[in-house]
Amino acid sequence: MNLSQVEAFCTIADTGSVSQAARQLNCNRTKLSMAIKALEKELDTELFARSGNKLTLSEAGKAIYKDCENLLATSARIKQTCSQVSGEFNAEVWIARDDSLPDELWQDLTHRLNNNFPATSFNIVLASTGDLANLVATQQVDFAFGVDYERVDDPKITYNPLGKIRMMSVCSGEHSLCKLRRVSDEVLRDEMQAVMVYLNEKDNPELQPFSTRYIGFSSFDYMLNTILTEDAWGVLPEPLIRHHLRQQNLAVIRHTYGLTQEDYCMFTASGMQEHPGMTWLADKLNEFLFDF
Structure with missing residues (x-):
């Protein structure tokens, strides 16, 4: 068993496809398939359940996946330590x-x-x-x-962690939400929300839309502009919006999770x-x- 076989195993497990893993590792599909077959032969067990072009981890594969990830991380640390000792820094x-x-x-x-x-x-x-x-x-x-x-x-x-940052559920100072003494979940779900969207395929429940109607952006600044101009609400970091709050262009929504820290x-x-x-x-x- 060598590190290239372990890397092939982890990458195929992450992508679910030999072809996608080959593109990510920038190598030949045949070479990658041979590496997995050699690893399975050495371990005397099948690491993947195969269904057409789709690969999913077998029970044995699931059992060793975390150890294989740790092995790759350890290898990276060893290489970086040797680089540090030799005094080399990235240019x-x-x-x-x-x-x-x-x-x-x-x-x-x-x-x-x-x-x-x-x-x-x-x-x-x-x-x-x-x-x-x-x-x-x-x-x-x-x-x-x-x-x-x-x-x-x-x-x-x-x-x-470098520090705490306060996240605020806000709307424009003229939005109907800021006039309510308390905003319920039901009311908030009916209002247009500006949300954060991202490309990573792994779902992050903290970034999922709360409202039934929403528009997504990849930056807080775009969310802010939409909240100020399009009668929407959203969750924004305090450092980005403090001056808008002071000028009362924005208001914090009186909701259970109107203020959180991350x-x-x-x-x-x-x-x-x-x-x-x-x-x-x-x-x-x-x-x-x-x-x-």
Whole structure:
């Protein structure tokens, strides 16, 4: 049994298809199938139940899946530790972030990051909150920063909470909802909701629509514009909307879950060596959230 066989097993288990796994791993389908057959032969058991082109884990496959994920995570940590000992840092770092914190803050931090660590090129992309963990787990980015709605036990990801962020159910200051002393579930479900949508196939119940009528966006800023102009309501982070609340353009809905708190996290691939620039950035975000 070797790591390439274990990686093939986990990727096919995640995608349910040899062809999809081959595309994700950028390798030949035949090579991937042979790796699984060799692994099944060595373990003397079938790891998948086959139905046409669809593969699902057998009972034996389910039993070893988590251990195989842990094995890959351990391998990544070993490689990163050796890289750290040799003093090697990535010359290029990819970062995903959501827009739960003001854009002006990110512009300032990005410029300071670039000036403080000139030897590294930083690529910062905006992503939906619900996709951050998946972008790190699938190695599309090195680090991600944003609201963590539902932390899962995933050996591929390390979660580093940087502070609490308050999430508020809000509507425009002229919406009929803000005139009610108490908003019931039934009333709220009948109103148009602006919701967060994401590409990750894994369902996140925290991001599912509450209302029967809704429109979805991949950013909080788009949600905010819709709430202000389209007679909708939605759940938004306080740092993004504080000035609107002060100006009474927005109002907090008097609902049971009108105010909640979530962790604002740095998402890192397990075993990933933390670039000194990311340590600096995490500290600055922590200071902002603490002062906020």
